[in-house]
Amino acid sequence: xxxxxxxxxxxxxxxxxxxxxxxxxxxxxxxxxxxxxxxxxxxxxxxxxxxxxxxxxxxxxxxxxxxxxxxxxxxxxxxxxxxxxxxxxxxxxxxxxxxxxxxxxxxxxxxxxxxxxxxxxxxxxxxxxxxxxxxxxxxxxxxxxxxxxxxxxxxxxxxxxxxxxxxxxxxxxxxxxxxxxxxxxxxxxxxxxxxxxxxxxxxxxxxxxxxxxxxxxxxxxxxxxxxxxxxxxxxxxxxxxxxxxxxxxxxxxxxxxxxxxxxxxxxxxxxxxxxxxxxxxxxxxxxxxxxxxxxxxxxxxxxxxxxxxxxxxxxxxxxxxxxxxxxxxxxxxxxxxxxxxxxxxxxxxxxxxxxxxxxxxxxxxxxxxxxxxxxxxxxxxxxxxxxxxxxxxxxxxxxxxxxxxxxxxxxxxxxxxxxxxxxxxxxxxxxxxxxxxxxxxxxxxxxxxxxxxxxxxxxxxxxxxxxxxxxxxxxxxxxxxxxxxxxxxxxxxxxxxxxxxxxxxxxxxxxxxxxxxxxxxxxxxxxxxxxxxxxxxxxxxxxxxxxxxxxxxxxxxxxxxxxxxxxxxxxxxxxxxxxxxxxxxxxxxxxxxxxxxxxxxxxxxxxxxxxxxxxxxxxxxxxxxxxxxxxxxxxx
Amino acid sequence: xxxxxxxxxxxxxxxxxxxxxxxxxxxxxxxxxxxxxxxxxxxxxxxxxxxxxxxxxxxxxxxxxxxxxxxxxxxxxxxxxxxxxxxxxxxxxxxxxxxxxxxxxxxxxxxxxxxxxxxxxxxxxxxxxxxxxxxxxxxxxxxxxxxxxxxxxxxxxxxxxxxxxxxxxxxxxxxxxxxxxxxxxxxxxxxxxxxxxxxxxxxxxxxxxxxxxxxxxxxxxxxxxxxxxxxxxxxxxxxxxxxxxxxxxxxxxxxxxxxxxxxxxxxxxxxxxxx
Numbered sequence: 001x002x003x004x005x006x007x008x009x010x011x012x013x014x015x016x017x018x019x020x021x022x023x024x025x026x027x028x029x030x031x032x033x034x035x036x037x038x039x040x041x042x043x044x045x046x047x048x049x050x051x052x053x054x055x056x057x058x059x060x061x062x063x064x065x066x067x068x069x070x071x072x073x074x075x076x077x078x079x080x081x082x083x084x085x086x087x088x089x090x091x092x093x094x095x096x097x098x099x100x101x102x103x104x105x106x107x108x109x110x111x112x113x114x115x116x117x118x119x120x121x122x123x124x125x126x127x128x129x130x131x132x133x134x135x136x137x138x139x140x141x142x143x144x145x146x147x148x149x150x151x152x153x154x155x156x157x158x159x160x161x162x163x164x165x166x167x168x169x170x171x172x173x174x175x176x177x178x179x180x181x182x183x184x185x186x187x188x189x190x191x192x193x194x195x196x197x198x199x200x201x202x203x204x205x206x207x208x209x210x211x212x213x214x215x216x217x218x219x220x221x222x223x224x225x226x227x228x229x230x231x232x233x234x235x236x237x238x239x240x241x242x243x244x245x246x247x248x249x250x251x252x253x254x255x256x257x258x259x260x261x262x263x264x265x266x267x268x269x270x271x272x273x274x275x276x277x278x279x280x281x282x283x284x285x286x287x288x289x290x291x292x293x294x295x296x297x298x299x300x301x302x303x304x305x306x307x308x309x310x311x312x313x314x315x316x317x318x319x320x321x322x323x324x325x326x327x328x329x330x331x332x333x334x335x336x337x338x339x340x341x342x343x344x345x346x347x348x349x350x351x352x353x354x355x356x357x358x359x360x361x362x363x364x365x366x367x368x369x370x371x372x373x374x375x376x377x378x379x380x381x382x383x384x385x386x387x388x389x390x391x392x393x394x395x396x397x398x399x400x401x402x403x404x405x406x407x408x409x410x411x412x413x414x415x416x417x418x419x420x421x422x423x424x425x426x427x428x429x430x431x432x433x434x435x436x437x438x439x440x441x442x443x444x445x446x447x448x449x450x451x452x453x454x455x456x457x458x459x460x461x462x463x464x465x466x467x468x469x470x471x472x473x474x475x476x477x478x479x480x481x482x483x484x485x486x487x488x489x490x491x492x493x494x495x496x497x498x499x500x501x502x503x504x505x506x507x508x509x510x511x512x513x514x515x516x517x518x519x520x521x522x523x524x525x526x527x528x529x530x531x532x533x534x535x536x537x538x539x540x541x542x543x544x545x546x547x548x549x550x551x552x553x554x555x556x557x558x559x560x561x562x563x564x565x566x567x568x569x570x571x572x573x574x575x576x577x578x579x580x581x582x583x584x585x586x587x588x589x590x591x592x593x594x595x596x597x598x599x600x601x602x603x604x605x606x607x608x609x610x611x612x613x614x615x616x617x618x619x620x621x622x623x624x625x626x627x628x629x630x631x632x633x634x635x636x
Numbered sequence: 637x638x639x640x641x642x643x644x645x646x647x648x649x650x651x652x653x654x655x656x657x658x659x660x661x662x663x664x665x666x667x668x669x670x671x672x673x674x675x676x677x678x679x680x681x682x683x684x685x686x687x688x689x690x691x692x693x694x695x696x697x698x699x700x701x702x703x704x705x706x707x708x709x710x711x712x713x714x715x716x717x718x719x720x721x722x723x724x725x726x727x728x729x730x731x732x733x734x735x736x737x738x739x740x741x742x743x744x745x746x747x748x749x750x751x752x753x754x755x756x757x758x759x760x761x762x763x764x765x766x767x768x769x770x771x772x773x774x775x776x777x778x779x780x781x782x783x784x785x786x787x788x789x790x791x792x793x794x795x796x797x798x799x800x801x802x803x804x805x806x807x808x809x810x811x812x813x814x815x816x817x818x819x820x821x822x823x824x825x826x827x828x829x830x831x832x833x834x835x836x837x838x839x840x841x842x843x844x845x846x847x848x849x850x851x852x853x854x855x856x857x858x859x860x861x862x863x864x865x866x867x868x869x870x871x872x873x874x875x876x877x878x879x880x881x882x883x884x885x886x887x888x889x890x891x892x893x894x895x896x897x898x899x900x901x902x903x904x905x906x907x908x909x910x911x
Contacts (some may be wrong), residue, residue: 050814050871100823126685445690457813473815489711502812504812504813539782570781
């Protein structure tokens, strides 16, 4: 006892001597600075709406996997990063947001075992004494992998691993995540939401170990959030999550779930049967679309718009495609995994059951696991902390400091690993003001769009407009008055509806090459699609037979990644009528905007390192934005 | 006799004897301590509590026995390993210790509370950080390169001749965002229009239509409606963010100072590896 007192008094000279519970409550006070009273600020509103950009998929050290990736950043760091402050990457370098501060943001840690891993690594927590902790934070890499697999396996099976399933600690971590979101909310400037990830995974029968079809969703609360979250350890069936969310709503807490990575869902995300394999009915469709009005279509682990084999006539379908199921080399089933096909199938399901479960809007987000999203190809830090922190570890430069890939044996599985991940995923909404109510309202109304990183702005309207609307100075007001914006529905009509497709560039990125309208419908037998160029850069017009813009030869100089300056437009718009309109056929239409080509991150990595770029990786890409669809209802 | 005690040589001998006896006793004590594993009542209680938390039941006597045995075994193995010097040059242990030390330095410190008046003084010295930037309000008319192509400059210049405060809302092309912006900082303007436009707009005369001014989107005729010059923030209005910034700064410099103090205790010798 005497020795302890002595140690304590020495320690007191340096950092104070307190017992651990006391020091914990004290550290919490750093962040206890109250936000400015919200009613004191007059929020400016714009009836023709502003474009707001955000990220609704961000992990911190409270996620079981991120902690293993050496991430120690907190939800507070998420909001600091969103404001433009620098934060520390687990590998020791500083990271900062590309471009101006974000307008809205949410930290979304895995709900299952939220905050458990940090406790297991804290010698003062009883959780550090469990057997799993000694393996997880021991010295044997095999035991670490195995221990990590144990937790992953539990998340997948939904069976809690009792030894570490400390529900009180999860509740406390969740409460601190809610508090962080509330503390950083600045109406008019930065909107924050309390959220978490519901991490449901299916298993392929043949597979061993952790891996399977991704049914992940991010659960985002409009304002008030409950004391306890609903995770895969409560049920792995997303339909149970919706029941729980319905319950939240009856208690005055509106909430949505945003599915992501359908590309690696093994065909399950947009399946044609329920989780248990039963046929859809009207109640299913209504419940699903009430709870899941938008989908995260593009993020670091791939873009889920469509797949080249689903869209053989879409020359731009091969964008940041990633097909390996989580933590495996098994390829995800394609049908049922992509958004465009789901939009078409949804119309058929509506025909059969009376409700469309796939009448969703679109956003992107990062899915970063280091508390800050990597959107800029010039300076990419990928996703999983120390695992993909260096160009060598993500396969963009030759190993061992070599200058070229000559003679380097290339990993056949690299196709399915970090080198295929992308610097992509921003969420955007059109809203009158930057508040929780407005941003969340825009997501409910699906007046949202997705981008691959640049802040391209895209508007879409459908309806009957004046012939000269594109040159009317008050075009936006007039378009709202005479039509519906993205996310809306047009009722059946004999006259073909008109669509306004309109985009403007990100001043920090490349100019625009073309604006397209993509149509998805279902003929009763299979999903159908068509891609129309509707506005071309450099004064060109689409060929009426092929619906394609002429090639203006925009190019990238791969020796320094500079782009041609004599091609591309800052702004493109078009008033378009579907040349193949059929009044009796329901359809959905969305806008896709393409920039001129620029270097992909892997090319930038090699260029920055002064080495040969990876010969198997695509050297360039076309950054893009996608609007939410407008639906046309068949004539009754 | 008295003389003997004042004899320096004898004093030296006595001192030596005392040291010899003292060292012998100390060594014996240390050896005993090293080979004694004391298990305090508190330790037994702690182990039992952990057991209860993990197993959702209280430990039986046999469980406690097993816990104690495991504890003793761990102590024995650890001490033997230490004696053999196994901890040295073990990367994991080295990193873990360094990490623990860093956490002790950085994270266990509660956020400092400012003394009365301290925050105000610090705010005065760091006013630049809390400077309220210029706020510009302006209206604009947009000309799209897609619509006008090569003639865009002529069209904008012609419009500049006839634009008035009455007709401006019916001129030009539709703009994807707003026609009228209020109280925008240079950062906000840069974000929406690009840096060139944000820079050029500052030099316009207020109240009259001017341009064309080039932006990232095309050409604009612009009327500067109002400029609120930047000013130093009042302490009371930014008190909260001053406190936050002050705490971050204090903590950062305290952490740095502690690390430097530790560094000072060491002499660093680097072997020259050059030929």
